[in-house]
Amino acid sequence: MSETSLSGRPLRADARRNRERIVEAARELFAECGRDAQMDDLAARAGVGVGTVYRHFPTKEAVMAELLRQRFASFADNAREALEDPDGEPFEVFAALLRRNAELMARDAATRHALTGMGQTVWGPAAGERERLLGITAELIARAQRAGAMRTDVTASDLPMLMCGLSATMGSGGAAFDWRRHLEMLLDALRAPGAPRPSA
Amino acid sequence: MSETSLSGRPLRADARRNRERIVEAARELFAECGRDAQMDDLAARAGVGVGTVYRHFPTKEAVMAELLRQRFASFADNAREALEDPDGEPFEVFAALLRRNAELMARDAATRHALTGMGQTVWGPAAGERERLLGITAELIARAQRAGAMRTDVTASDLPMLMCGLSATMGSGGAAFDWRRHLEMLLDALRAPGAPRPSA
DNA sequence: ACCTGAACACCGTTCAAGT
DNA sequence: ACCTGAACACCGTTCAAGT
Numbered sequence: 001m002s003e004t005s006l007s008g009r010p011l012r013a014d015a016r017r018n019r020e021r022i023v024e025a026a027r028e029l030f031a032e033c034g035r036d037a038q039m040d041d042l043a044a045r046a047g048v049g050v051g052t053v054y055r056h057f058p059t060k061e062a063v064m065a066e067l068l069r070q071r072f073a074s075f076a077d078n079a080r081e082a083l084e085d086p087d088g089e090p091f092e093v094f095a096a097l098l099r100r101n102a103e104l105m106a107r108d109a110a111t112r113h114a115l116t117g118m119g120q121t122v123w124g125p126a127a128g129e130r131e132r133l134l135g136i137t138a139e140l141i142a143r144a145q146r147a148g149a150m151r152t153d154v155t156a157s158d159l160p161m162l163m164c165g166l167s168a169t170m171g172s173g174g175a176a177f178d179w180r181r182h183l184e185m186l187l188d189a190l191r192a193p194g195a196p197r198p199s200a
Numbered sequence: 201m202s203e204t205s206l207s208g209r210p211l212r213a214d215a216r217r218n219r220e221r222i223v224e225a226a227r228e229l230f231a232e233c234g235r236d237a238q239m240d241d242l243a244a245r246a247g248v249g250v251g252t253v254y255r256h257f258p259t260k261e262a263v264m265a266e267l268l269r270q271r272f273a274s275f276a277d278n279a280r281e282a283l284e285d286p287d288g289e290p291f292e293v294f295a296a297l298l299r300r301n302a303e304l305m306a307r308d309a310a311t312r313h314a315l316t317g318m319g320q321t322v323w324g325p326a327a328g329e330r331e332r333l334l335g336i337t338a339e340l341i342a343r344a345q346r347a348g349a350m351r352t353d354v355t356a357s358d359l360p361m362l363m364c365g366l367s368a369t370m371g372s373g374g375a376a377f378d379w380r381r382h383l384e385m386l387l388d389a390l391r392a393p394g395a396p397r398p399s400a
Numbered sequence: 401a402c403c404t405g406a407a408c409a410c411c412g413t414t415c416a417a418g419t
Numbered sequence: 420a421c422c423t424g425a426a427c428a429c430c431g432t433t434c435a436a437g438t
Contacts, residue, residue, distance in 0.1 A: 015402060034319070035235075039431060049404040054432065116368055117317040119234070158385070161377040165365030168316055177361040185358070189389035215421060239412060249423040254413065 019056050022046045023070070026063050031109035035064075035117050064114040065125045071111040072129035075101045079136040091149035091195070094140045095187050098163070102183055105167055112171040115164060134160070149195045162186050219256050222246040223270070226263050230310035235264075235317050264314040265325045271311045272329035275301045279336040291349035291395070294340045295387050298363070302383055305367055312371040315364060334360070349395045362386050 011019065025046035029037040039060055043050040057063045082097040105111060114122050123130075138156035145152055166186065169177040191197065211219065225246035229237040239260055243250040257263045282297040305311060314322050323330075338356035345352050366386065369377040 012401060018403085035317075038429095043405095050431090051404055051433080052402080055402070058432095060431070116371075117235075158381070161369045161379075161382050162365075162385070164377070165362075165368050165382065168365050168368035169361045171316075177364070179361075181358070182361050182365065185362070185386075185389045189385045212420060218422085238410095243424095250412090251414080251423055252421080255421070258413095260412070 015056075018046070018048050018052055022048065022053055022056060022063070023066060027067055027108070027110050029110075030064060030067065030113055034109075034113040061118065061121045062125075064110070064118065065122045067110050068114045068122055069126040069129055071104070071108060072126045072133060074104060076129050076133040076136065078104075079133055079140070083136050083139060089149065090140070090143040090147040091191065094144050094150070097140065098159075098187065099183065102163070102166060102170075102179070105163075106170050106179065109171070112167050115167050116171055130160070149192055150190055151192050154190050215256075218246070218248050218252055222248065222253055222256055222263070223266060227267055227308070227310050230264060230267065230313055231308065234309075234313040261318065261321045262325075264310070264318065265322045267310050268314045268322055269326040269329055271304070271308060272326045272333060274304060276329050276333040276336065278304075279333055279340070283336050283339060289349065290340070290344040290347040291391065294344050294350070297340065298359075298387065299383065302363070302366060302370075302379070305363075306370050306379065309371070312367050315367050316371050330360070349392055350390055351392050354390050 022042065025042055026037075029042050029045055039050055039053060042063070043053050046053070053063070057066065078100055079097055082093050085093050088096075134156050137159055141150065141154060141156055141159075144150035145154070166179060166182055169182050170179045188197075222242065225242055226237075229242050229245055239250055239253060242263070243253050246253070253263070257266065278300055279297055282293050285293050288296075334356050337359055341350065341354060341356055341359075344350035345354070366379060366382055369382050370379045
């Protein structure tokens with residue numbers, strides 16, 4: 001989907017290059033300015049005319065939506081790697097994934113702005129990747145629960161909720177919140193009551 | 201502060217009425233439209249000219265900042281009531297406050313939009329009320345910890361972080377997250393490991 | 401097929417004229 | 420002192436002309 005035009009046809013080579021440059025420039029610009037980033041600036045940074053940006057993305061929100069979609073794809077890829085980890089205590093595999101994806105989100109202000117500052121419009125295009133992530137997460141959760149290391153009432157759909165909350169504390173919360181601490185508290189909340197905690 | 205003009209002088213009676221109508225209209229309008237609410241619409245709904253809105257608030261963000269400030273004042277008022285509750289198990293008093301303030305936030309989309317969608321600009325005016333809330337919260341936390349019902353490593357500054365995260369799950373998370381469940385998970389994370397949990 | 405950038409429309413903010 | 424609303428400026432989006 002990231003390689004086809006709005007009409008669904010494969011893109012000409014120069015158009016594909018332009019599209020990639022736009023997305024890359026957008027990631028930088030939205031990270032700096034959030035929703036206030038300007039389309040003219042985006043075009044300039046990408047080295048194209050504004051019209052070209054609009055040829056690839058119908059609106060400004062559509063640009064942010066694509067950034068979000070790509071990020072969810074990375075999340076899902078990381079989840080798949082975690083799933084294929086042969087050994088490793090199931091809860092810790094799960095916890096490591098959350099830490100890894102959180103680090104990724106912490107470095108990507110553009111995605112955080114999309115997550116916290118925008119309505120449903122932005123979610124649509126990412127829905128597919130989101131489902132993929134959710135499916136793999138469900139499997140990781142099931143494993144940890146079978147091992148008796150995770151509370152049995154945790155569902156996969158709890159995770160987007162918690163991570164969305166976490167992203168809010170990373171972002172412009174005004175103060176510099178310690179999101180790593182926040183994440184560890186969440187992990188503690190997910191652990192089975194009696195289960196042994198790691199070192200700490 | 202909510203009764204004085206920009207120059208710090210007391211307001212003329214009609215001006216004070218106008219200011220209140222603007223704030224009230226803003227709470228409705230920002231709840232509906234978030235940051236996209238328009239100043240002309242705000243003026244119309246308040247029954248004044250745009251110029252009057254700008255006489256009371258220098259920018260659109262300043263309007264949202266005032267909404268946030270008022271909400272933090274309510275949070276702090278609720279916290280004070282909790283502090284003065286003569287009996288009641290300390291952790292449950294604390295938990296009840298969090299639930300109460302969360303319900304307030306859930307019904308106030310304008311504040312959520314201010315919290316999640318905006319930068320530092322909006323926090324400034326609410327700083328005073330925020331400090332007041334933090335001070336009282338610290339006392340409630342200390343009590344619960346003395347009673348052995350709360351983890352000893354919890355600090356007052358953890359709370360804004362967690363509540364900010366919670367507000368993100370109430371807001372436009374795209375899906376309808378179950379924020380009440382999220383809150384209960386957070387409360388579980390704060391409880392002392394060995395402490396008895398309520399009914400549930 | 402795709403690109404460009406001037407032109408248009410919309411909305412935040414200002415300010416001259418009013419009471 | 421405060422209010423009004425037309426005018427201005429800025430930025431998202433469109434579209435006629437180009438390759």
